[in-house]
Amino acid sequence: MNVCFYFEVHQPFRLNRFSVFNIGEEIEPFNAYFNHELNRTIFERAVRKCYLPTTELFLELSDDFGKDFKVSFSITGTFMEYCDLFAPQVLENFKELFRKGNADLIGETYFHSLCSLFEDLTEFREQVRMHINALMDRFGYRPKVFRNTEAIYDNRIAKEVEKLGFKGIITEGTEKVLAWRSPNYIYKAKDADIKVLMRNYRLSDDIAFRFSARDWVGFPLTADKFARWISGCEGEIVNIFMDFETFGEHQWPETGIFDFLRHLPGELLNLDNKLLTVSEVVERFEPVGEIDVPFAISWADSERDVSTWLGNDMQITCFNELKGLEKRIKEKGDEKLLRIWRLLQTSDHLYYLSTKGFADGDVHKYFNPYSTPYEGFINYMNIIQDLKQRI
Amino acid sequence: MRIAMIGWEYPPFKVGGLGTHCYYLTRSLANLGIEVDLYLPRMSGEGRRSDIKNLRIIEIGEPPLFPYETEKPLGGDVFESVDRYNTLCSERIDGDYDLIHCHDWLTARAGIRLKERLGIPLILTVHSTEYDRSANLCPNPWLLHLEKEAMEKADRIIAVSYYTRNMLVERYGIDGKKIRVVHNAVNPIGEGRKKEKIVLYLGRLAIQKGVEFFLRSAKKVLEKEDCRFVVAGSGEMLPSLIHLSISLGISDKVMFTGPLTEEEVKHIYRISSVYVLPSVSEPFGITALEAITAGTPVIVSKNSGVAEILRNCLTVDFWDVDEMANKIIALLRYDALRNTIKENAKKEARFFTWDRTARKTIEVYREVIER
Numbered sequence: 001m002n003v004c005f006y007f008e009v010h011q012p013f014r015l016n017r018f019s020v021f022n023i024g025e026e027i028e029p030f031n032a033y034f035n036h037e038l039n040r041t042i043f044e045r046a047v048r049k050c051y052l053p054t055t056e057l058f059l060e061l062s063d064d065f066g067k068d069f070k071v072s073f074s075i076t077g078t079f080m081e082y083c084d085l086f087a088p089q090v091l092e093n094f095k096e097l098f099r100k101g102n103a104d105l106i107g108e109t110y111f112h113s114l115c116s117l118f119e120d121l122t123e124f125r126e127q128v129r130m131h132i133n134a135l136m137d138r139f140g141y142r143p144k145v146f147r148n149t150e151a152i153y154d155n156r157i158a159k160e161v162e163k164l165g166f167k168g169i170i171t172e173g174t175e176k177v178l179a180w181r182s183p184n185y186i187y188k189a190k191d192a193d194i195k196v197l198m199r200n201y202r203l204s205d206d207i208a209f210r211f212s213a214r215d216w217v218g219f220p221l222t223a224d225k226f227a228r229w230i231s232g233c234e235g236e237i238v239n240i241f242m243d244f245e246t247f248g249e250h251q252w253p254e255t256g257i258f259d260f261l262r263h264l265p266g267e268l269l270n271l272d273n274k275l276l277t278v279s280e281v282v283e284r285f286e287p288v289g290e291i292d293v294p295f296a297i298s299w300a301d302s303e304r305d306v307s308t309w310l311g312n313d314m315q316i317t318c319f320n321e322l323k324g325l326e327k328r329i330k331e332k333g334d335e336k337l338l339r340i341w342r343l344l345q346t347s348d349h350l351y352y353l354s355t356k357g358f359a360d361g362d363v364h365k366y367f368n369p370y371s372t373p374y375e376g377f378i379n380y381m382n383i384i385q386d387l388k389q390r391i
Numbered sequence: 392m393r394i395a396m397i398g399w400e401y402p403p404f405k406v407g408g409l410g411t412h413c414y415y416l417t418r419s420l421a422n423l424g425i426e427v428d429l430y431l432p433r434m435s436g437e438g439r440r441s442d443i444k445n446l447r448i449i450e451i452g453e454p455p456l457f458p459y460e461t462e463k464p465l466g467g468d469v470f471e472s473v474d475r476y477n478t479l480c481s482e483r484i485d486g487d488y489d490l491i492h493c494h495d496w497l498t499a500r501a502g503i504r505l506k507e508r509l510g511i512p513l514i515l516t517v518h519s520t521e522y523d524r525s526a527n528l529c530p531n532p533w534l535l536h537l538e539k540e541a542m543e544k545a546d547r548i549i550a551v552s553y554y555t556r557n558m559l560v561e562r563y564g565i566d567g568k569k570i571r572v573v574h575n576a577v578n579p580i581g582e583g584r585k586k587e588k589i590v591l592y593l594g595r596l597a598i599q600k601g602v603e604f605f606l607r608s609a610k611k612v613l614e615k616e617d618c619r620f621v622v623a624g625s626g627e628m629l630p631s632l633i634h635l636s637i638s639l640g641i642s643d644k645v646m647f648t649g650p651l652t653e654e655e656v657k658h659i660y661r662i663s664s665v666y667v668l669p670s671v672s673e674p675f676g677i678t679a680l681e682a683i684t685a686g687t688p689v690i691v692s693k694n695s696g697v698a699e700i701l702r703n704c705l706t707v708d709f710w711d712v713d714e715m716a717n718k719i720i721a722l723l724r725y726d727a728l729r730n731t732i733k734e735n736a737k738k739e740a741r742f743f744t745w746d747r748t749a750r751k752t753i754e755v756y757r758e759v760i761e762r
Contacts, residue, residue, distance in 0.1 A: 019713065019714070019717040020615060020716075020717045020720045020721060020724075021611070021615070021713065021716070021717065312727075312731050313726075313727035313730055313731050314725075314727045314728055314731050316727070317725070317726075317727035355731065355735060371706070372702065372703075372705070372706075374703075374704075374705055374728060374731070374732055375705070377721075377725070377727070377728050377731075378705075378717065378718065378721040378725070378728065381721070381725055381728075382717075382721070
């Protein structure tokens with residue numbers, strides 16, 4: 001069996017506490033809106049727990065297995081900026097993996113934005129190009145495969161991504177779209193000449209969510225067990241996609257996640273599996289069918305739609321307010337304010353406002369800097385109101 | 392199961408959570424098949440009678456005694472009334488009971504005596520402690536002593552929140568193993584129509600309640616937003632609160648209602664846009680649940696029991712008047728916030744029924760009877 005590993009590498013610019021009394025004050029907005037200290041703390045913790053140990057482990061695996069070891073990354077623009085500021089070594093490790101031919105890079109919106117859901121896709125195109133430019137600058141590489149924020153996908157987005165020159169696009173292998181069909185094949189987007197890679201969410205979540213779950217029948221998950229599951233799969237290609245922070249942050253080192261990761265490539269190769277990058281997948285396989293997605297899907301929560309970000313009135317209000325500023329902010333021509341507006345589009349800000357029930361709510365809480373979504377709304381909305389007054 | 396419950400305040404003469412709790416709890420207990428003899432101080436006017444099966448109301452005391460209303464010593468000192476009532480209860484209550492259930496310091500002494508005299512278990516529900524009532528300023532040592540004695544003698548203590556439970560463990564040195572947390576509940580009020588922007592405080596006007604912080608925050612809100620503030624209820628701080636609103640220059644926007652009838656209370660909950668519970672120390676805070684069932688979103692003090700059970704509300708530190716104002720303004724300004732909290736909170740409040748409270752109370756009864 002062929003296996004494709006792809007990891008999402010992202011950090012948002014989290015917000016400062018911003019009271020209604022701060023609206024309209026004469027303050028420098030970038031420093032007033034964003035909590036640089038908190039962001040640095042969280043980022044540096046993630047560097048220690050995940051980014052450095054995991055990239056170093058990957059470099060070791062690259063030495064052990066040469067070009068048989070293949071992974072792909074989608075690294076957001078905001079993440080690269082964090083690296084520039086606080087952890088250049090992390091970016092160097094990614095570059096080294098890329099240079100040695102072990103890593104492929106994936107395109108996305110520079111700010112991990114939800115702008116693909118705007119009616120007008122101008123902003124989406126601009127952010128995708130910004131991200132391509134950032135990869136060109138740092139890696140000298142133009143990505144061939146695209147992954148939209150949180151794997152949000154519909155026919156319209158696929159068409160736009162094709163127009164931007166991509167050969168493939170990643171999304172969730174959900175039954176909502178596939179029905180009886182397997183995610184372990186390549187599909188073609190409806191009305192667009194672009195190949196679609198479908199995430200095998202069961203096997204991906206076995207690592208990302210269930211790895212340390214003691215009440216799960218698969219527990220404990222070992223590298224040889226997982227390799228056997230992959231070998232036993234039907235189809236042509238198994239796509240294992242997850243957040244990079246799975247390693248060391250979501251699954252702590254104590255769970256044995258790093259040992260698992262260290263042994264997984266060897267076990268997979270022993271059973272004659274082949275590791276491929278996303279670009280290789282797109283080159284080698286032809287679509288076995290077409291997928292038609294008129295309404296947006298994503299990889300989030302059990303609903304696998306966009307309700308994680310636009311599921312309640314508070315989220316929709318903030319999204320619409322922010323979207324409504326596009327014309328004025330672009331006409332104003334103030335680069336600093338434009339950048340702030342874009343940083344505010346990062347999907348995490350709306351994710352924090354989700355009020356979904358306990359089953360999904362638990363996962364949300366883990367990543368949430370606010371004690372309730374209501375506090376998050378007040379803060380985010382106050383900031384949007386302040387930005388509005390500035391343009 | 393047959394129990395003797397010693398009450399104090401009770402509708403229509405009630406001023407706080409204890410009265411509401413006794414009223415609904417005894418009715419739910421009776422409906423669940425527990426025989427309840429509820430002893431109450433005899434009040435002036437017509438005697439109160441039970442209208443349901445399994446619940447008997449027995450009034451004790453002559454001449455009439457007066458409930459706990461510190462702002463006007465209705466014909467006598469509250470301590471004297473309490474003392475007399477407890478003495479009479481200790482002497483007169485007799486019968487084939489499985490246990491005694493008393494509430495707060497107000498009925499603690501009778502509870503302790505009856506436990507000894509009748510040789511049956513004692514349950515003490517703590518609705519508030521002297522630390523709460525004094526807002527941690529000069530608690531009365533005599534009351535602290537009585538509370539501690541009752542807590543020690545009781546076979547089980549029911550705390551109305553984990554907030555209170557922790558206080559009993561930390562401040563009174565009570566073994567947490569004998570404390571059970573049984574949260575209060577709410578009898579839904581039903582929604583009304585809201586026409587203008589009203590920010591409401593409703594409750595006793597006592598130092599414990601932090602109404603002063605509510606007014607200071609009102610001052611800040613009014614700098615940004617046009618709305619009205621209503622302070623509903625009575626209490627010893629009424630004159631100083633009126634004075635404060637004048638000196639803050641907001642007296643034209645603040646309305647003091649004085650004591651309200653039950654219907655007026657429902658009405659004011661219904662027409663308000665925001666309810667604030669700014670307590671310095673609040674063992675539970677039933678009013679927050681009442682406001683929610685009237686379709687009004689709430690901001691509650693972090694020092695409250697209700698804050699630990701409610702997810703769909705906003706919380707503040709009582710002293711942080713800037714943040715309180717920020718949240719009041721946010722609720723007044725942002726429809727999406729107000730509506731989302733309102734709808735989710737209404738669903739959440741449905742969970743807190745008096746039958747639930749009664750069932751949990753019965754579980755505690757069984758623990759001491761079946762020993």
